[in-house]
Amino acid sequence: MKFEAINFQRKYALFDEQWLPKVIAEMNDYQFKIVRLEGEFVWHSHADTDEAFVVIEGELRIALREGEVVLKAGEMDVVPRGVEHKPSAESEAKVLLIEPRGVLNTGDACTERTAPLDVWI
Amino acid sequence: MKFEAINFQRKYALFDEQWLPKVIAEMNDYQFKIVRLEGEFVWHSHADTDEAFVVIEGELRIALREGEVVLKAGEMDVVPRGVEHKPSAESEAKVLLIEPRGVLNTGDACTERTAPLDVWI
Numbered sequence: 001m002k003f004e005a006i007n008f009q010r011k012y013a014l015f016d017e018q019w020l021p022k023v024i025a026e027m028n029d030y031q032f033k034i035v036r037l038e039g040e041f042v043w044h045s046h047a048d049t050d051e052a053f054v055v056i057e058g059e060l061r062i063a064l065r066e067g068e069v070v071l072k073a074g075e076m077d078v079v080p081r082g083v084e085h086k087p088s089a090e091s092e093a094k095v096l097l098i099e100p101r102g103v104l105n106t107g108d109a110c111t112e113r114t115a116p117l118d119v120w121i
Numbered sequence: 122m123k124f125e126a127i128n129f130q131r132k133y134a135l136f137d138e139q140w141l142p143k144v145i146a147e148m149n150d151y152q153f154k155i156v157r158l159e160g161e162f163v164w165h166s167h168a169d170t171d172e173a174f175v176v177i178e179g180e181l182r183i184a185l186r187e188g189e190v191v192l193k194a195g196e197m198d199v200v201p202r203g204v205e206h207k208p209s210a211e212s213e214a215k216v217l218l219i220e221p222r223g224v225l226n227t228g229d230a231c232t233e234r235t236a237p238l239d240v241w242i
Contacts, residue, residue, distance in 0.1 A: 001188030005196035012166040027199045027219065030151065050148040054175075056195070067122030073179070075126035078148045098148065100220065 058093030181213030
């Protein structure tokens, strides 16, 4: 029996909306979520967890209070718990997030940018 | 201050050896490990954890007792805990593993293929 791999680009092709992460896989109590990002997000932090960003396509800028990190396709970074950060992308970036189940995109601040959890695609 | 992203290919360029995972990042008690795979590995399973495979370059075949999954660059899969699997690659594949700190590559079987843990690059 052939099991099907999870193909990032085929998953992205299933939706257009930005800033709304979609779960594509789970590992223990962690989730792999893909998201399309464009423009500026809000400053936020996650008090209880680190958060991993992997760029699949495009360029992601993560502003930190002490500087910034710019991630291109084929690059990743981990924002430690409690560290304020603000993702942004000049043009659309396709990003893979890895973090525990139940982590809100806006972290400790619930705003109009807060996305629903556990939306699978 | 500009922080440097973790670039997969630049990390791979730092080593040649196969089947010896190198840690490139940690997220909570999970590790991101890169490895070069070629040829056949051993059947094994991890009783206590799922294991995520992301292919960065090349093609990875994961044999399962009930079939197989073939992963190309830009694809991933998660092998659930307790499920026996045997990775292989006809030609060298560059793979990103994500799993809890302390997981041995050979799972519950300690063999001559067992790689040391916590080797950072």
